[in-house]
Amino acid sequence: MSGPKIAGVKGMNDLLPPQIETWQFIEGIARSLFGRYGFAEIRTPIVEHTELFVRSVGEVTDIVGKEMYTFNDKGDRSITMRPEGTAPAARAYIEHGVANTEPLTRWFYTGPMFRYERMQTGRYRQFYQLGAEAYGSLDAAQDVEVISLCAEFFKQVGVPDVVLHLNSLGDASTRPAYLEALKAHFAPLVEVMSADAKLAFERNTMRLLDSKEEALQAAIKTAPAIIDFLDEGSKKHFDDVQRLLTKLGIGFELDRRLVRGLDYYTRTTFEFIYQPKSGESSLGRAGTVCGGGRYDRLVHELGGPEKPAVGFAMGLDRLVMLLDSLKSVPRSAPTLFVGTFDGPERDDAIALVMALRNEGFHVDFDPRGGKLNKQKERASKVNAAWFAAYGDAEHKARTLKIDNMRLAKDAPREQLDVSFDALRAWLNGASKGSS
Numbered sequence: 001m002s003g004p005k006i007a008g009v010k011g012m013n014d015l016l017p018p019q020i021e022t023w024q025f026i027e028g029i030a031r032s033l034f035g036r037y038g039f040a041e042i043r044t045p046i047v048e049h050t051e052l053f054v055r056s057v058g059e060v061t062d063i064v065g066k067e068m069y070t071f072n073d074k075g076d077r078s079i080t081m082r083p084e085g086t087a088p089a090a091r092a093y094i095e096h097g098v099a100n101t102e103p104l105t106r107w108f109y110t111g112p113m114f115r116y117e118r119m120q121t122g123r124y125r126q127f128y129q130l131g132a133e134a135y136g137s138l139d140a141a142q143d144v145e146v147i148s149l150c151a152e153f154f155k156q157v158g159v160p161d162v163v164l165h166l167n168s169l170g171d172a173s174t175r176p177a178y179l180e181a182l183k184a185h186f187a188p189l190v191e192v193m194s195a196d197a198k199l200a201f202e203r204n205t206m207r208l209l210d211s212k213e214e215a216l217q218a219a220i221k222t223a224p225a226i227i228d229f230l231d232e233g234s235k236k237h238f239d240d241v242q243r244l245l246t247k248l249g250i251g252f253e254l255d256r257r258l259v260r261g262l263d264y265y266t267r268t269t270f271e272f273i274y275q276p277k278s279g280e281s282s283l284g285r286a287g288t289v290c291g292g293g294r295y296d297r298l299v300h301e302l303g304g305p306e307k308p309a310v311g312f313a314m315g316l317d318r319l320v321m322l323l324d325s326l327k328s329v330p331r332s333a334p335t336l337f338v339g340t341f342d343g344p345e346r347d348d349a350i351a352l353v354m355a356l357r358n359e360g361f362h363v364d365f366d367p368r369g370g371k372l373n374k375q376k377e378r379a380s381k382v383n384a385a386w387f388a389a390y391g392d393a394e395h396k397a398r399t400l401k402i403d404n405m406r407l408a409k410d411a412p413r414e415q416l417d418v419s420f421d422a423l424r425a426w427l428n429g430a431s432k433g434s435s
């Protein structure tokens with residue numbers, strides 16, 4: 001008797017073949033490109049002490065205020081499933097005294113993040129980020145290096161029309177005057193604000209610029225912009241960033257309204273947003289595929305040394321959706337499919353398939369056996385490039401008759417005789433043309 005079905009947890013997706021190959025394609029490009037840019041991979045635990053996110057992301061943010069998966073473990077410690085990767089990376093950087101052994105550190109990570117959000121297209125409760133962090137340089141060259149890494153990554157993955165939005169939030173000396181102006185601007189609206197917005201007004205006024213509340217939209221549009229309040233140092237830094245980006249041919253749009261949803265950012269902030277030149281975005285309102293910026297205070301605030309840093313995080317779920325809607329990522333397929341018969345030579349056929357696989361070729365067969373026609377259907381289902389039946393005659397002749405499975409509809413049959421001795425050489429050539 002079969003029991004009732006159990007569904008997966010809402011907002012958490014299974015990633016299955018064949019779409020998983022889009023994920024692997026993206027991850028493969030990331031590994032090689034990030035490596036060439038000097039970024040080494042790190043893997044930190046899925047969970048951290050809750051305190052880490054409260055102190056870094058900030059208490060009055062959507063993430064910490066509403067979205068965290070927090071629970072007490074059996075030792076009654078408050079544990080949180082990581083909602084983002086920057087704070088865990090900084091925690092590890094500090095904990096392992098990395099700054100003592102190297103003055104400059106570049107890391108990247110990829111893995112699942114958890115946020116209890118209202119689901120919609122491109123917004124999930126378990127989602128995947130690919131992120132990078134660079135510690136140790138105050139120079140605009142460091143900001144531009146990570147931005148350039150993102151821009152090149154989108155190019156290599158094959159998603160055009162992602163537009164770089166750029167802003168600067170200044171530093172500690174910029175904030176007081178700006179916050180005063182911002183508070184004065186929103187003060188007349190306190191009456192009509194929700195409790196959430198009131199809290200933001202009191203304790204984290206910049207968050208209001210991100211608010212979706214109807215009553216605030218007009219005021220958000222006319223709010224003072226932090227870019228007009230930059231101190232000399234931040235202004236020079238931002239000019240340097242823009243000059244270098246221009247030098248590298250990386251286009252950008254200055255976005256005076258861009259404030260990011262985490263507290264730790266200083267100076268440069270940026271997002272890459274999918275904005276197709278024609279037509280609607282398949283991502284709808286979830287068009288931001290990457291967010292990042294500089295965070296010069298975070299490492300110190302988490303108990304580490306004074307180390308400036310810049311980083312970003314990309315949403316891989318959104319990128320995969322986008323890529324699948326734009327083009328077909330090549331799926332892997334067998335070069336050769338071997339058909340077998342229910343006779344004494346079947347063992348030899350199976351041994352040949354395994355040997356070829358172990359030597360590095362993508363070769364398939366049907367472990368159910370059965371009618372040759374059915375096996376051939378299976379071969380075409382898995383998109384094998386070539387098919388060969390291995391029976392008594394082939395076994396005796398030590399030669400396979402190999403059929404081309406990828407002919408145009410009305411093309412004449414193409415069949416090759418390939419001896420067992422020549423099989424490896426032939427597969428080497430065939431696998432180049434077929435995968």
Ligand code: ATP
Pocket residue numbers: 084115117122123124125126127128129260261286288289290291292313314315316317318
């Ligand atoms: P948003 O404004 O869309 O909520 P955010 O500012 O909360 O984004 P970040 O914390 O900057 O997002 O995360 C970086 C990237 O991770 C986002 O640009 C997005 O691509 C992706 N991302 C964030 N939250 C989710 C989610 N719930 N589901 C899928 N992807 C997400």
Ligand code: MG
Pocket residue numbers: 062261
């Ligand atoms: Mg969010």
